[in-house]
Amino acid sequence: MGTACFGVDIGGTAVKMGLVDEEGNILRDVSFPSPRDPEVMFDEIARQANQLRDAFPDYACLGMGVGVPGPVPDQARVHGCVNLGWGMVDVSGELGRRTGLPVRVENDANLAAFGEMWQGAGRGHRNLVMLTVGTGVGGGVIADGRIVSGWAGAGGEVGHMPVPWHQDWPCTCGKCGCLEVTASATGIVRSARQFSPFDQMEDLTARDVFDAARSGSADAQRVVKDAANCLGYAAAIIGCVVNPELFVVGGGVSAAGEMLLAPVRQAYLQWVFPPCRGAAFRLASLGNQAGIYGGAGLFFC
């Protein structure tokens, strides 16, 4: 008889969940559109969990680890999820009651970092920081093998650190000049629109900007360099605070690969405290299954 755990990643558009064995194999995973009503969502997660358990009767199930898009200070309750229209929700209580399993809850970006540590690009490392560069910039800090959730569950919210770039550009958080204002996909598009022909392009994406840079556009190259520079500067600051061995870079923008990582590394080396220079930068490897691995990993690590 083996052991297995559930990893559940609750997102604004879909819930992804899987049953994962102790070796880190996903035995089976499912996903479904996120119901608006949390009661309906929890019922459906429990129903799917029971089906998965029935399908693998040879595995003892140890628990369920759940990622949610909001702050979780106590591994149980989320204090508001803007994307889901939730206020305070006792995710651990609701799912524990429905499944009879121990349930641990974490912020989704933190859980993705934990998943990358257990089974992804961070395997074998106990001090790492994940930077998720997409529409915004998310983060997850792992210190000595444990998630740094922080007091209010806002540990790893590195996208909202102030940086000396575009200090008059507003951020969704209400401040101006946050890291994600410059270094996210949104920021890259906004920066590119300062130059023609990007200023006229409808539906411009960060990928278009990277493609243009690859094709030789000096303006696009400047935009990419600037965003990467900003990200490397932020990583250097993070290095001085928690001194990780590894930065794992994920999210949509990380599809640019070395074109992004190379200048990020260079900027990091320029700004970080010299004893922290040995840190590596690697692309995330688990894609949108990082949360499933992370959730299960909470019980296996």
Add this chain to the structure above:
Amino acid sequence: MGTACFGVDIGGTAVKMGLVDEEGNILRDVSFPSPRDPEVMFDEIARQANQLRDAFPDYACLGMGVGVPGPVPDQARVHGCVNLGWGMVDVSGELGRRTGLPVRVENDANLAAFGEMWQGAGRGHRNLVMLTVGTGVGGGVIADGRIVSGWAGAGGEVGHMPVPWHQDWPCTCGKCGCLEVTASATGIVRSARQFSPFDQMEDLTARDVFDAARSGSADAQRVVKDAANCLGYAAAIIGCVVNPELFVVGGGVSAAGEMLLAPVRQAYLQWVFPPCRGAAFRLASLGNQAGIYGGAGLFFC
């Protein structure tokens, strides 16, 4: 029979050590000038420890926690202490062999933070950051009750994070524009020297600058405001990374009290991610005994 532990703070000029009971009372403490030779130093620490144990025969001694002025990645070996002229030294092995006790080693700034958590200004909090503002700016990060040592033992080296102040002023670390270049006692003196009559004053100290600010000097007030602003900005960044509930401010410059803390708080609120705004700022309360408490606390917490 009670239990007790040793806390030992190895500094560049003196070794301070004490025997501390489980309630956090220092039963007795001693200090002696730091011998240049590490062998001589360890012999003397062991000799003092034996004397202290003999003086308190009713206490079972659980271990010894040691702070050293250098990076300690593994709770055992320090990877170089500039102030002591040490290379890599196995402090845990050397002192364990001489005392027969379990010995845990940490960077001194991290250990001071831990001491403030256990018995000082941070009592009752498990997520806190200590900022030690003296000749330089040191730091210690505590996440969920544990020291964040980092991969190379450089966790909490916040004095060397880049900040957008005085970016052409060199730092002792080899970079320019680090936090401590502006926000330390050294930085405050250097900033003040830009203005008369400070430019002519020999032996000018940060305290003189605070005194002048208190007496109404607009230039001194500007210097103090600028340093506090820089410190609050750095705290805001730290807030976005590890989200502490509390910042404990210690070191010589913290003697300025609310004259320093008030503008630091104000700057923090301006720059931090809004969900982190609830963090408090308090003065350290253990002075130069924080390391003794921290060392003993490693075994009691």
